[in-house]
Amino acid sequence: MLKEELKKLCIEAIDNNKEKIIQFGKNIYETPELGYKEFKTTEKVISAFKDLGQEVETEIAYTGCRISSGSKSSPVIAVIGELDSIICPSHKDANSDGNVHACGHHVQLANLYGSAIGLLNSGVINKLDGRVDFIAIPSEECVDYGYRTKLINEGKIKYFGGKQEALYRGKFDEIDIYMQCHMKDFDDGKKCIVNSKCDGFMTKIVKFIGKSSHAGFAPHEGINALNMANLAVNNINALRETFKDEDKVRVSAIITNGGDLVNVVPDTVCMEIMVRAFTTDAIIEINKKITKALKAAAFALSGSVEINDRVGYLPLKTDEKLSNLYKKNMIEYGNLSDDDFIEMYETAGSTDLGDLSQLKPCMHIWASGITGGLHTADFKVGDDYTAYVLPAKMLALTVIDLLYNNAEKAKAILDSFKANFTKKEYLEFLDKNTFIDLFDGSDL
Numbered sequence: 001m002l003k004e005e006l007k008k009l010c011i012e013a014i015d016n017n018k019e020k021i022i023q024f025g026k027n028i029y030e031t032p033e034l035g036y037k038e039f040k041t042t043e044k045v046i047s048a049f050k051d052l053g054q055e056v057e058t059e060i061a062y063t064g065c066r067i068s069s070g071s072k073s074s075p076v077i078a079v080i081g082e083l084d085s086i087i088c089p090s091h092k093d094a095n096s097d098g099n100v101h102a103c104g105h106h107v108q109l110a111n112l113y114g115s116a117i118g119l120l121n122s123g124v125i126n127k128l129d130g131r132v133d134f135i136a137i138p139s140e141e142c143v144d145y146g147y148r149t150k151l152i153n154e155g156k157i158k159y160f161g162g163k164q165e166a167l168y169r170g171k172f173d174e175i176d177i178y179m180q181c182h183m184k185d186f187d188d189g190k191k192c193i194v195n196s197k198c199d200g201f202m203t204k205i206v207k208f209i210g211k212s213s214h215a216g217f218a219p220h221e222g223i224n225a226l227n228m229a230n231l232a233v234n235n236i237n238a239l240r241e242t243f244k245d246e247d248k249v250r251v252s253a254i255i256t257n258g259g260d261l262v263n264v265v266p267d268t269v270c271m272e273i274m275v276r277a278f279t280t281d282a283i284i285e286i287n288k289k290i291t292k293a294l295k296a297a298a299f300a301l302s303g304s305v306e307i308n309d310r311v312g313y314l315p316l317k318t319d320e321k322l323s324n325l326y327k328k329n330m331i332e333y334g335n336l337s338d339d340d341f342i343e344m345y346e347t348a349g350s351t352d353l354g355d356l357s358q359l360k361p362c363m364h365i366w367a368s369g370i371t372g373g374l375h376t377a378d379f380k381v382g383d384d385y386t387a388y389v390l391p392a393k394m395l396a397l398t399v400i401d402l403l404y405n406n407a408e409k410a411k412a413i414l415d416s417f418k419a420n421f422t423k424k425e426y427l428e429f430l431d432k433n434t435f436i437d438l439f440d441g442s443d444l
């Protein structure tokens with residue numbers, strides 16, 4: 001069968017289930033859950049996958065699930081949809097915990113489901129050479145550190161990011177190529193971003209430890225942990241002029257506990273810090289500077305600081321050959337023209353797809369169909385077909401391109417790809433940079 005005929009069958013299957021795909025996305029929108037709490041959401045995906053007659057693998061990364069097109073072993077393409085929501089209490093659809101799908105992950109899951117319908121229900125998959133896994137993955141947003149640290153301490157997960165966790169558990173060992181979309185609001189007349197480069201980051205959970213005393217009659221006997229935190233923020237600000245523009249550095253800090261009683265010199269103050277940069281080397285270098293800034297603050301007041309470092313996500317770099325297949329499909333089957341695309345988007349935002357892109361070719365498309373900024377109260381789906389259905393078609397058509405005719409296109413992409421890490425090196429890198437540093441500044 002010609003490739004164009006396969007693509008037509010695939011599009012027909014998706015068009016015939018258009019309403020079902022849209023309703024599935026809307027149903028997911030009703031139960032927003034944060035990362036590693038996506039129990040209801042995972043159940044909904046499992047039951048939709050089962051309805052397609054598929055055997056579903058569950059708990060792939062604590063939550064999450066997957067179906068696979070069969071036993072053909074290689075190449076293996078993964079189509080990914082993310083399960084977690086964010087918190088945005090000011091959004092009109094936020095639930096009582098403030099949770100809402102204002103990052104469009106519910107749309108991703110509809111895209112995932114729709115592409116599975118297109119490739120599996122149509123029977124097209126049987127004419128291709130290779131395998132497709134449809135994966136609903138947890139915990140992309142790097143938030144809610146307290147809950148995730150608890151899961152880590154209980155031995156239930158090892159990493160904050162769902163893709164990191166699945167990789168660690170060996171769930172991605174057979175996968176050669178990853179594909180996914182995020183939604184974006186376009187205000188410049190464009191309709192699709194083909195390639196992205198994103199910052200990676202490290203997280204620091206920081207505890208300044210001083211000595212309590214009466215704030216009125218004996219402050220001189222105390223060691224003020226809040227003053228240490230204030231100094232730390234100033235030290236970090238003093239460093240900002242040393243950051244190179246091309247490294248796209250962002251250092252964000254919040255105080256999560258600033259003391260308990262106003263008439264007691266606070267002996268414990270906690271902070272969370274995120275250190276973002278455009279390359280892995282820059283992340284490590286800037287992170288060291290921030291550590292010195294924190295220790296200097298403790299040193300000045302003869303207090304201590306406990307710094308809990310952890311690799312957040314690694315920088316993303318998408319594979320241009322791979323993304324171009326999606327772009328061509330958007331032109332041929334999605335009515336877009338060359339002017340509608342932004343070829344490359346460089347951003348200081350981050351995603352755990354970045355980690356996967358250090359090991360294997362990744363495609364990350366920014367698709368249209370939503371309005372309002374991501375993670376804001378204005379976020380909403382503007383056009384159901386464009387958001388829920390069109391990317392499902394384009395993902396499926398791109399799989400056809402990759403696996404048609406002895407998977408020659410997938411193999412060419414894999415041949416020219418240069419990995420920055422093997423899985424073993426990657427996990428060693430994460431472990432090496434995850435540690436607790438306790439600095440005692442009481443002595444010279």
Ligand SMILES: [Zn+2]
Pocket residue numbers: 086103141374375
């Ligand atoms: Zn997000």
Ligand SMILES: [Zn+2]
Pocket residue numbers: 082103105140141182
């Ligand atoms: Zn997202």
